[in-house]
Amino acid sequence: MKNNDPSPGSTDVSPAAAHFVNDTKASAQAGSEPPLGRVSGGYIFWLMLASFGASIAMMVPLSYGIALRISELAPGHEEVLGFITGTAQAVFLVISPLVGMWSDRTRSRWGRRTPFIFLGTAIGLAGLVLMGLAPNLLVVGAGWVLGMSGWSISGAAIQNIQADKLPEQQRGKVSALTGLMTQIAPVLGIGVAYAVSSNTMLVFVVPGAIGAVLLALFPVLKPEGSSRDLGQGSKVTARSVFGSYGFNIRKYPDFAWNWLGRFVFFIGLYFNTTFGTFFYAQRLALPVKEVAGVVATIGMLGVVAAAxxxxLGGFLSDKLQRRRLFVVIAAFLFVAGAIAEATAWSLPQLILGAVFMQLAIAVFATVDQAIIFAIIPERSETGRYMAIVAFAQKIPSAVAPLLASVVITIGALGDTKNYTLLYLLGASLALIGGLIILLKVKGVR
Known part of the structure; x- marks a missing residue:
């Protein structure tokens, strides 16, 4: 059997790897299945490119494109950004568990996840085109509901494939490499957007086209394999649909505590990233349209930190067989970066803060994803549980921008919004989230 299409049956799980997960109910359930075989370097390479594609297509509009459209259609109303992004996230929150259940139960010659890569890509591209053509902010918002939902479906399919395929001893490393791609993609994407910024449509379409090609190539070159022999699975009933939005927190305490810590951390993260374009414009006294170059420059430096x-987070957590320690280190690094940004009125200090925050986000995302793969309660329902995990990120991405829109008006003087308060609140929440995972998740070291 080729390594690029791993399946149960391999026995190359080391004794050291087994110590990652204690004898909890969740790990016992996962351990009852045959260990997964290692995946090849070529498989990991194309997995990285697919992750890059999903990230560049979604993050360029989120970090620059929507702000650009607001500045064109409703100058001076930057608070609208929070409502547009929050609404789109709320819509996807409703549909994501249903998509996860549908994915888990899909039986086709192409597998369970591949159809959703293509479905999400088609929806995402349609949304980006609509945003580029939008005559008003209402249509921009509708376009982003489609765009964010589509690219999130594709990105979730890629993550589900990782949960399905990766053995324990490769989870940290591969999470590091795919996480690195999601960090690099927005920065390079902003550079692409800046290069075509004279044409608003191209700002949306070019990153989307890059993402679509890379997402499509992954299942074509590294096929998932047929899922027809997996059986039909449980029937979808009204009870199972409603049940897909939650889980038994008493039965799976590690999964529950990790979910809560991740939720709190991401509220802090979105407090400090949603208004990045407007924040840099204010602190550097630049028009919004000229900020793309600054964001790209700062972002390129942040890429080094993210890498x-x-x-380091992925490879060292594998080698040292420690995950939670790196989560709390990430939280403290985030606090340092947030404080630097909150008090910055010069480009060097903004760069310093951004570098620390990029470093923190990369460590947290990498290591916590490895934790999640280890404590998924039921492997046959990976798609559903990964959708529940996504709640811990999607709910903050829906709620935090709305709350942040209010926070920046507290004590604001005219057009000068209170970003200092926003960034300090974000730092506090990120630290609390990291401490929850460190102190409460017992099934992973």
Whole structure:
């Protein structure tokens, strides 16, 4: 059997790897299945490119494109950004568990996840085109509901494939490499957007086209394999649909505590990233349209930090057989970066803060994803549980921008929004989230 299409039956799980997960109910359930075989370097390479594609297509509009459209259609109303992004996230929150259940139960010659890569890509591209053509903010918002939902479906399919395929001893490393791609993609994407910023449509379409090609190539070159022999699975009933939105927290305490810690951390993260374009414009006294170059420059420096954070967090957590320690280190690094940004009125200090925050986000995302793969309660329902995990990120991405829109008006003087308060609140929440995972998740070291 080729390594690029791993399946149960391999026995190359080391004794050291087994110590990652204690004898909890969740790990016992996962351990009852045959260990997964290692995946090849070529498989990991194309998995990385697919992750890059999903990230560049979604993050360029989120970090620059929507702000650009607001500045064109409703100058001076930057608070609208929070409502547009929050609404789109709320819509996807409703549908994501249903998509997860549908994915788990899909039986086709192409597998369970591949159809959703293509479905999400088609929806995402349609949304980006609509945003580029939008004559008003209402249509921009509708376009982003489609765009964010589509690219999130594709990205979730890629993550589900990782949960399905990766053995324990490769989870940290591969999470590091794919996480690195999701950090690099927005930065390079902003550079692409800046290069075509004279044409608003291209700002949306070019990153989307890049993402679509890379997402499509992964299942074509590294096929998932047929899922027809997996059986039909449980029937979808009204009870199972409603049940898909939650889980038994008493039965799976590690999964529950990790979910809560992740939720709190991401509220802090979105407090400090949603208004990035407007924040830099204010602190550097630049028009919004000219901020793309600054964001790209700062982001490129942050890529170095993100690369180091993802690789060190992933590889070291595998080698040292420790996950939670790196989560709390990430939280403290985030606090340092947030404080630097909150008090910055110069480009060097903004760069310093951004570098620390990129480093922190990369470490947290890498290591916590490895934790999640280890404590998924039921492997046959991976798609559903990964959708529940996504709640811990999607709910903050829906709620935090709305709350942040209010926070920046507290004590604001005219057009000068209170980003200092926003960034300090974000730092506090990120630290609390990291401490919850460190102190409460017992089934993973």
């Amino acid at each position: 180091g954070g993802a690789l």
